[in-house]
Amino acid sequence: MHEEWTDKLSDFLDGELTPTEQRAVEAHLRGCAACSAILEDLKRVVERAREAGAASRPPQADLWSGIAARIDDGRGAKAPAGRSPSDRPSVTAFTDRAATAFALRTRRIALTLPQLAAAAALIAAVSGALVWQVVPRSGGAAPSAVAERRAAEPPRAPDAGAEAPDATDRIVPVVMADAQYDAAVADLEKALQHGRGRLDAATIATVEHNLQIIDRAIDQAREALAADPANTYLSGHLVETRRRKLDLLRRAAALTSESD
């Protein structure tokens, strides 16, 4: 049995062992042809990986047109922090999502009666957790247009909104605090629990499974942030993950209404 030695060979190869362990493996390799052969194979795998890393392959199709379209139509709305305050007022991911719902409501999208009922229920559920200020502006764009622009913006880290809000904006969402988020989640969970009987078992299982995954991701992000509070990526990731949970709950709650 070579497992106790073969298990150390990658660390040996990468210089990750302690000097004592390194010497022990070296001593073993001098007397073990099988382990020496495996080590040589691992070296070749690593070499092949490095070669692969140096030889990048472009995509078969030109992806630029799709990127350009997303940039042009606003879905890739440019919003560099600190560079041009008017480009990107401070919003949170959750309010972005709410803006999406608002935009959907104001666009002329055909909805069935149950869907409208679900949308109304969702808006009611979330309204307790979101506070909106509608700022009048003479000759300004319609609120729906602003909401659509908001929806196009990427999620932001909670601390990334240092720039002043654009004076031309119609809607200035207030940052959703943890308590507000928790309240929104609780409302939606309650709605989902209430309508649970109208969903089939497979759907319930899928929703619950995905919620578990998202909850784990939220926990991981929180733990990582606790260790590195200044990490803006982690902040953004936490916001994004929490937004996903809210979004999933909304859609699941909507499903219960659609099943009426």
Next chain:
Amino acid sequence: MTLSGDAAVGRGLENDVALAAAGDASAFERLYRTHVARIYSLTRRMLGTHEADEVTQDIFVRTWQKLGQFRGESAFSTWLHRLAVNVVIERRRTFAINRERMTDDATALDFVAVAPARSDLAVDFEHAIEQLPAGAREILVLHDVEGYKHREIAAMLGIATGTSKRQLHRARMLMRRYLGESAPASGTTRDGD
């Protein structure tokens, strides 16, 4: 190649970054053309061919959105690459690909136990990477292909350094087996743990 030529290219890229950050889509397209092969390759290896196009587009749209946050403290290519890795990791988490990340699936490559033809080793290697279990593939790509350290990988993925090391060894052993390097006799070694 001359230093002045390199410097000119470097200045051109710097200019394009600045122009793109200011909203110049043409400059951003030049950045895209310069970097797309590397970003696409990373995405394909981490997520597979079927998702690579879409996620590569997502990465460049995200780059466009975040260019204003690039402070020039590192090379643009380094910043872009790190952003790409973050998008890929987020994608994997979102779609729960990481469900199998730390599962014990040493038999993942059993169905390709016959060593492939040696005439196209690069393609074989890329194909073998795609067959790895998600967790092992993720760490092999980040460590051996992209050159990240275990501590960096552990931080990015939210795992212990030891887990990263174990997954890397497991991935290498599976790759060794697939690539037919001194094909091991059955049962003499353990490919994963």
